[in-house]
Amino acid sequence: MMPSSPLPPSRPSLLDSLAHAALARACAAFRQSGAEISALPPVLVDATLGNGHDAAFLLSCAPPEALLLGVDIQQQAVQAATERLASARRERPDCRVQIFCRGHQELPLIWAGLPPEERQRPLLAGVFNLGWLPGGDRACLTQADTTLTALDFLLERLMPQGCLSVHCYTGNDGGPEEERAVLRRAAALPPRRWRVVHCRDANREASGGRAESLILMERLPVSRRELRHEAFYQTPVEEV
Ligand SMILES: C[S@@+](CC[C@H](N)C(=O)[O-])C[C@H]1O[C@@H](n2cnc3c(N)ncnc32)[C@H](O)[C@@H]1O
Structure with a gap:
């Protein structure tokens, strides 16, 4: 029998839960590979901070001493995320959190401005939740070209066993084009080096609704020889 009153929407959503699991x-x-001991602490990036839910999750599972970079183009989002992150930061005093009110297309500049010892750190995870700020200005939303600039930068830096997640919305202005652009980029990653998964609403568009989709990109582990190669992390994505 169906319940008489509907349950409140569950948070995180099914796709966000999948993103978080990845x-x-x-x-x-990172922990199991022993990198915690042998490598520099990693960087984790939330490229669309919004209300800070994803960033708080990233911080909760970050390896010790990690650096969390959070970026959003809107001051309102930065404010909301800073508030949401306050308790997560208290739980993880070992990690450093840096928040930037800038577009994620500026990530190369942001990274270049980090102290030299942090610039050397491997990138372990990155998350994009595209579109607009829930409860905010719907005219301020992510755009395919700037999303790709940020994504390309993170793809090049991602360490083996690292993961990038992109949550797309086809109901937004430009959303279908943005999803296609991200998917084209992800689908071109060489399968020898990358596992790419696309999970998409299958029953919404047929009835005139809006689909959401999640694109996960995991960089596959490499051999010890490749790991020793000092230029490995800088190698263009197409060549590895
Ligand atoms: C769906 S929300 C993100 C939700 C967030 N991940 C959370 O956990 O609450 C999308 C965010 O992307 C931001 N945004 C739009 N264009 C951006 C850009 N070029 N760079 C960085 N953030 C951008 C918006 O301001 C908005 O806050």
Whole structure:
């Protein structure tokens, strides 16, 4: 029998839960591989901070001493995320959190402005939740070209066993084009080096609704020889 009153929408959504599981998997792999001891602490990036839910999750599963970079183009989002992150930060005093009110297309500049010892750190995880700020200005939303600039930068830096997650919305202005652009980029990643998964609403568009989709990109583990190669993390994505 159906319940008489509907349940409140569950948070995180099904797709956000999948994204979080993939990001947590990367963090667990970092720990299990012994990189916690042998490598520099990693960087985790939330490229669309919004209300800070994803960033708070990333911080909760970050390896020790990690650096969390959060970026959003809107001051309102930065404010909301800073508030949401306050308790997560108290739980993880070992990690450093840096928040930037800038567009994620500026990530290369942001990274270049980090102290030299942090610039050397491997990138373990990155999350994009595209579109607009829930409860905010719907005219301020992510755009395919700037999303790709940020995504390309993070793809090039991602360490083996690291994961990037992109949550797309086809109901937004430009959303279908943005999803296609991200998907084209992800689908071109060489399968020898990348596992790319696309999970999409299958029953919404047929009835005139809006679909959401999640694109996960996991960089596959490499051999010890490749890991020793000092230029590995800088190698263009197409070549590895
Ligand atoms: C769906 S919300 C993100 C939700 C967030 N991840 C959370 O957990 O609450 C999308 C966010 O992307 C931001 N945004 C739009 N264009 C951006 C850009 N070029 N760079 C960074 N953030 C951008 C918006 O301001 C908005 O806050």
